[in-house]
Amino acid sequence: LRNGYPEVIYSPGKTLNQIKGIVENMLARSTGNILASRAERDVFDTIKSITPDAIYYEEARSVVVKREEYKTTDDYILVVTAGTSDIPVAEEAAVTAMVMGNQVKRLYDVGVAGIHRLLGNVPIINHAKVIIVVAGMEGALASVVGGLTDKPIVAVPTSIGYGASFGGISALLGMLTSCASGIGVVNIDNGFGAACMASKINKL
Amino acid sequence: LRNGYPEVIYSPGKTLNQIKGIVENMLARSTGNILASRAERDVFDTIKSITPDAIYYEEARSVVVKREEYKTTDDYILVVTAGTSDIPVAEEAAVTAMVMGNQVKRLYDVGVAGIHRLLGNVPIINHAKVIIVVAGMEGALASVVGGLTDKPIVAVPTSIGYGASFGGISALLGMLTSCASGIGVVNIDNGFGAACMASKINKL
Amino acid sequence: LRNGYPEVIYSPGKTLNQIKGIVENMLARSTGNILASRAERDVFDTIKSITPDAIYYEEARSVVVKREEYKTTDDYILVVTAGTSDIPVAEEAAVTAMVMGNQVKRLYDVGVAGIHRLLGNVPIINHAKVIIVVAGMEGALASVVGGLTDKPIVAVPTSIGYGASFGGISALLGMLTSCASGIGVVNIDNGFGAACMASKINKL
Amino acid sequence: LRNGYPEVIYSPGKTLNQIKGIVENMLARSTGNILASRAERDVFDTIKSITPDAIYYEEARSVVVKREEYKTTDDYILVVTAGTSDIPVAEEAAVTAMVMGNQVKRLYDVGVAGIHRLLGNVPIINHAKVIIVVAGMEGALASVVGGLTDKPIVAVPTSIGYGASFGGISALLGMLTSCASGIGVVNIDNGFGAACMASKINKL
Amino acid sequence: LRNGYPEVIYSPGKTLNQIKGIVENMLARSTGNILASRAERDVFDTIKSITPDAIYYEEARSVVVKREEYKTTDDYILVVTAGTSDIPVAEEAAVTAMVMGNQVKRLYDVGVAGIHRLLGNVPIINHAKVIIVVAGMEGALASVVGGLTDKPIVAVPTSIGYGASFGGISALLGMLTSCASGIGVVNIDNGFGAACMASKINKL
Amino acid sequence: LRNGYPEVIYSPGKTLNQIKGIVENMLARSTGNILASRAERDVFDTIKSITPDAIYYEEARSVVVKREEYKTTDDYILVVTAGTSDIPVAEEAAVTAMVMGNQVKRLYDVGVAGIHRLLGNVPIINHAKVIIVVAGMEGALASVVGGLTDKPIVAVPTSIGYGASFGGISALLGMLTSCASGIGVVNIDNGFGAACMASKINKL
Amino acid sequence: LRNGYPEVIYSPGKTLNQIKGIVENMLARSTGNILASRAERDVFDTIKSITPDAIYYEEARSVVVKREEYKTTDDYILVVTAGTSDIPVAEEAAVTAMVMGNQVKRLYDVGVAGIHRLLGNVPIINHAKVIIVVAGMEGALASVVGGLTDKPIVAVPTSIGYGASFGGISALLGMLTSCASGIGVVNIDNGFGAACMASKINKL
Amino acid sequence: LRNGYPEVIYSPGKTLNQIKGIVENMLARSTGNILASRAERDVFDTIKSITPDAIYYEEARSVVVKREEYKTTDDYILVVTAGTSDIPVAEEAAVTAMVMGNQVKRLYDVGVAGIHRLLGNVPIINHAKVIIVVAGMEGALASVVGGLTDKPIVAVPTSIGYGASFGGISALLGMLTSCASGIGVVNIDNGFGAACMASKINKL
Numbered sequence A, B, C, D, E, F, G, H: 001l002r003n004g005y006p007e008v009i010y011s012p013g014k015t016l017n018q019i020k021g022i023v024e025n026m027l028a029r030s031t032g033n034i035l036a037s038r039a040e041r042d043v044f045d046t047i048k049s050i051t052p053d054a055i056y057y058e059e060a061r062s063v064v065v066k067r068e069e070y071k072t073t074d075d076y077i078l079v080v081t082a083g084t085s086d087i088p089v090a091e092e093a094a095v096t097a098m099v100m101g102n103q104v105k106r107l108y109d110v111g112v113a114g115i116h117r118l119l120g121n122v123p124i125i126n127h128a129k130v131i132i133v134v135a136g137m138e139g140a141l142a143s144v145v146g147g148l149t150d151k152p153i154v155a156v157p158t159s160i161g162y163g164a165s166f167g168g169i170s171a172l173l174g175m176l177t178s179c180a181s182g183i184g185v186v187n188i189d190n191g192f193g194a195a196c197m198a199s200k201i202n203k204l
């Protein structure tokens, strides 16, 4: 149905046996790529034992059963992070977008505490077709990027931080109430969902 | 800078005098359209007293100083609501999108309690370039529309309802955790922000 | 007193020794069935070591000491889930309802993200006497089932999901504020309580 | 479709003109009764000016356009309240249930602070087919009634109280976590929804 | 200073070495009893290795270095629990009150789901000088006991339960908003604090 | 039943007509005093029109129908406030306690921001039998008084303050987690409930 | 005691009569300035009727009884706001700081949605001794200013905004979790408190 | 850039390999001190294996690579705690402030439950240039210290406590709403951030 897109398995809460069954079923039923998100190494090992086409993108915690080449686009999705700790979520977004057939660029660790690093990267921001901003703590990066560009922004709050970060709630609220207009927000740590939204936009 | 876009005034918390000053300044400084959002009738009267070009979109609580024709697009943004009470927020989105130069279509009162009305409207949903879903209470409409189409969706929770609706929080959480992927959420009642996001996408 | 119903033990927070004592006491005191809910395997092993009548419904995390045949009914309770991860809670409901003497049918993995699967199952929904809807994340399934049928619905939010799912709060709020009327909601993950309510209704 | 049931209008957020239009439309289109819930007196006056069949149940804030006699049942729904302040919500439930064709009995002001009054009324509780318990503050009444009877209970938390009542949240949480099993909870102050659920059960 | 009272150590967050130091210091400095609350077995072992007077009240998670006989009173403090899972908190209260020189009686597992067991125990309630009510989930027991007696009540919410119990918040809110007047509430699981309050009252 | 105590009416949410009826009924049925709490002036006027014995304690928002002399006690209840704005709640407590037959003393405006004023009043604190501490904002006064005395303390958080005071939640949480043991907390602004608790203690 | 500082009256919750009494008392007792914060015009009129020295700073909602010249400092406190709506809170801070004897500079409406206006003002930021940042919505301005300077920052969240702004909670959380270190946060809308903190720092 | 200050690594969420890389890079690039905060022993071991200059401040969970002597100041920062459990956070603040070149004094375990110990230490409080108050539970210590001195206070809520402490939220709210003016609050457990703020103030 969802032409060109991989089939997707959300790994948490499934036993290795269940995942094995689902993948075997997909392998039998179709010929496209398969993406298992939020996959720990044992999930990868399980899938690898069924098919040699399995690849593990460790930092993204994503397994791809790559049965056909990824497509790509002329336009690119830019994935931006505030800090180092936001990278796993950003990689989930980047790998998902790539598997969905998009060109992806990365701009990591440009948080507003050292704003000059961000200001030195305005061109790569403005040449993107759509931008995914990944940030925890107060999530201010989404507002600042929104103030620097007119491109559509998909914002991903992360659960990074402690105390009043409240597992990502502060970043989530900050992004929802951003003074920069035109920011669509997804669930905390939801790199996958951000990539889905960005991919739909990038391919328009 | 933001070429073709209106200049925007957020009316709440500004005195009529302040709004008068801001509009006069904009009239002197540029020639484009001006949009005053969240404008009560006295805001309209104040602006109308300065310039005959002021139009009041009452249900959208929006004033436009229309100094040039609205542009439009071949593709359209579809604005969908669950109930009647969501219409003011939907109209804020629709009028904002129109003033920003987009073709806009409306599909109102298709909430999931009477799901057959929604299912009878799948074509207008699937032909849109981007969809704004406006819903209060449990916000389930965003998930259901997301299950019916692959178009990008901008979801607007509304503060409609009582008790455990918590002024829009339930709808907001429902949209953020939607099982349908690729939904970007904006602030509660933020029709304006949804239109900004949708307009950027529609014009790609 | 509660004629025909099993005696019930809520296992968490009890030591294996305490459970042993309680079961021995029940075995001595009466002749009906016994249900230990939220039972891990060691609880089953403990009870099995006292009586050969113990059966373990693993996915439902329920132990039954089956000393008499389960009764059944002509009407059935339908247990519906949105996803695979909701199945343990659904099974707790289904096994509890069965032990309480009800005919039970299951309709699993019919969440609104793929709404056509649900729409293909309207007859089994409309022929039920009462429906238990089990869903996590945004809990939209309760509203959609409520829009498809006039049968009484008992809704069970699950703690499935991450981030803004808040351990089931989003699903709970969504079900409480559902635009479909006539839905009674029980505590998060409370398959047992849903079965109690549904059993009372089914036997009227 | 929903045979024998009234058509329903939820009044808040609708202008008198909109309500006039909706009622005129319903009067033209069908011959059954019409229920306008959460109706202030001006809503009643508006409807009365169109049709002499309008009746105002003031305490229930409900208008009925009574074009046919209410049906009734042999079994009854019992509506119970903890205090006097819960009566408007209870009356919304009672009137809604009556208009939907049910026999309704009332047992008001039997809160647990004076538990002997409740204990003196066990027979009327146990002879009901289904019980609606309406209570604010800590909502303990639902648990206590649940401990006295095996009938299905629909619990309605009310927004009565101050401080840590949090507009009904305390009562809502108390009812959701009730130690008495088999209680289905509806939204805060939602007498209408409780009556829908109870009516479905009462007519089985 | 606090004459006749034990010296108290709150064990969590202290290393065994720190506890050893504090106890040695107290042993050297004074001759009264010492109470270590929230003490796991290793805390007891540590204290026992210093002094043979150490006693472990396991269910209460309390160590007493008993260097003089406990005093007692003619009046008694009654400790009541709703369920079995509330007993550890109740025992913390009971042991603390005993060590502070009070006569203590217990009435456990008399929750409102089986209210007849409670109603069969009214005399022991009414003969107490002060009552400590320990309950989790919805905490309704405090209201019901408050409706049965005029004695001062100290209510302790417990963190028992799951889902909407929110770690004791529901019980806490229920007790604070109780329709029975004259209930003083302490922190969630705070059996120690309840005993302090009750002891002060019992000795007046 | 509740010998020597006044009969009590909680005024909010009752019409003047309802209050009139309740008071007339009480006047006919018994000869003791009547207390109407949270009473605005129109409630007083209504009661005064029925009986000349009505007295209005304005700051306490309390009406007493004084048909017999207040009793008193040798021991006294001390009511303490942090600021001036806490006085209405404190007066509700003081008047309620007085009507219930207790000697009452007041110590107002001794908040910890000017702690020397509090430290200059230690004797009146230590000679009380029980102390009611009324404080808003952070509620620190309860902890500090608790550190100065061994008397039982009933703490009343008030809804005074703005922003992060959250209508009394901050004070409530501060009092519940007080590092001083033996503090019983009542609902936000619940001067009446504090007086009930204190009166029971004072009369032991 | 607090030498050189004005005496302060917090106006809300005080009657005009009480304020009159307090001011008359202060006028008689000392010779310094008096500051009435959160003062509506009627508070000013009341004070003006007692003493001709009363000045009304309307936007700051502050009355000063100016009986001696304000002192000033060589160093200055800089008050920065994100938007226009934050100005009343900023003015409360600025006027308070001025009355406390500080040189004050203002930099208003430099929010991050138009970050270039802020970047054009780095010198006035870096020459301040201490900076008060006033911002609502997501409060990102505090983080961005913190990334541009090493001066101590006092951050004031404002209750500006709607929906997920939650009356200032989002801004508050954003400031507390700011990735820029060395930001001290005060209560929502607490311009007065920010000025107290900044004044203490500025005068070191 | 940040002259005289150490370079800082926030350890959580970084692998030992990543930390090794960052430290090696810093060692090569500059000659100043390095501070790794929130460092468990394995982080220390890793850094020690690269450079002999690494020192582990265990209670503060801080590693310093000390390549030059710490500077100091004539004025001192005073770090105050309410209890023993607050000491790790206090030590994080104290070590951070020391490494940043400040004289630091400590005053631990002076909580308000035993207020006389605090009152016996007023001189060391009043001679400080700036005070860091570290407290959990209800956080009342910040208010009390604020009532005793005019020095600027940086308040750090800690996550110490249970139940209604809510992981530091109660202390946080108490500090934000403190009746003592001029208190700047940092995130829960953020000793590092408090030291940054205090150091900036101390060096003015």
Ligand SMILES: Nc1ncnc2c1ncn2[C@@H]1O[C@H](COP(=O)(O)O)[C@@H](O)[C@H]1O
Pocket (backbone or CB within 6 Å): B083, B084, C179, C180, C181, D008, D009, D010, D011, D037, D038, D190, D191, D192, D193
């Ligand atoms: N008091 C009420 N509380 C909650 N829902 C209601 C209430 N009254 C009516 N409804 C629902 O609102 C629907 C009508 O909404 P509307 O089309 O906006 O008038 C009905 O079908 C009911 O499901």
Ligand SMILES: Nc1ncnc2c1ncn2[C@@H]1O[C@H](COP(=O)(O)O)[C@@H](O)[C@H]1O
Pocket (backbone or CB within 6 Å): E008, E009, E010, E011, E037, E038, E190, E191, E192, E193, F179, F180, F181, H083, H084
């Ligand atoms: N279980 C408990 N819950 C709450 N507070 C306690 C508990 N046990 C002891 N405390 C308090 O903690 C103080 C001792 O704390 P510490 O000096 O840290 O050992 C005692 O004086 C009590 O006030």
Ligand SMILES: Nc1ncnc2c1ncn2[C@@H]1O[C@H](COP(=O)(O)O)[C@@H](O)[C@H]1O
Pocket (backbone or CB within 6 Å): F083, F084, F085, G008, G009, G010, G011, G037, G038, G190, G191, G192, G193, H179, H180, H181
């Ligand atoms: N706008 C304000 N926000 C917070 N606290 C304030 C404000 N204005 C005054 N205060 C505090 O309130 C105290 C005066 O309170 P009161 O004695 O009730 O007038 C002053 O000493 C300040 O600490």
Ligand SMILES: Nc1ncnc2c1ncn2[C@@H]1O[C@H](COP(=O)(O)O)[C@@H](O)[C@H]1O
Pocket (backbone or CB within 6 Å): A083, A084, A085, G179, G180, G181, H008, H009, H010, H011, H037, H038, H190, H191, H192, H193
């Ligand atoms: N304990 C701490 N709490 C909060 N922030 C910290 C802490 N330690 C370091 N930081 C901040 O984290 C930054 C380093 O982050 P990173 O680049 O991820 O190592 C520093 O510049 C500090 O601003």
Ligand SMILES: [Mg+2]
Pocket (backbone or CB within 6 Å): A083, A084, A109
């Ligand atoms: Mg970094």
Ligand SMILES: [Mg+2]
Pocket (backbone or CB within 6 Å): B083, B084, B109
């Ligand atoms: Mg409708």
Ligand SMILES: [Mg+2]
Pocket (backbone or CB within 6 Å): C082, C083, C084, C109
């Ligand atoms: Mg599935």
Ligand SMILES: [Mg+2]
Pocket (backbone or CB within 6 Å): D082, D083, D084, D109
């Ligand atoms: Mg009553």
Ligand SMILES: [Mg+2]
Pocket (backbone or CB within 6 Å): E082, E083, E084, E109
């Ligand atoms: Mg039990």
Ligand SMILES: [Mg+2]
Pocket (backbone or CB within 6 Å): F083, F084, F109
């Ligand atoms: Mg005062």
Ligand SMILES: [Mg+2]
Pocket (backbone or CB within 6 Å): G082, G083, G084, G109
């Ligand atoms: Mg502006």
Ligand SMILES: [Mg+2]
Pocket (backbone or CB within 6 Å): H083, H084, H109
């Ligand atoms: Mg201590």
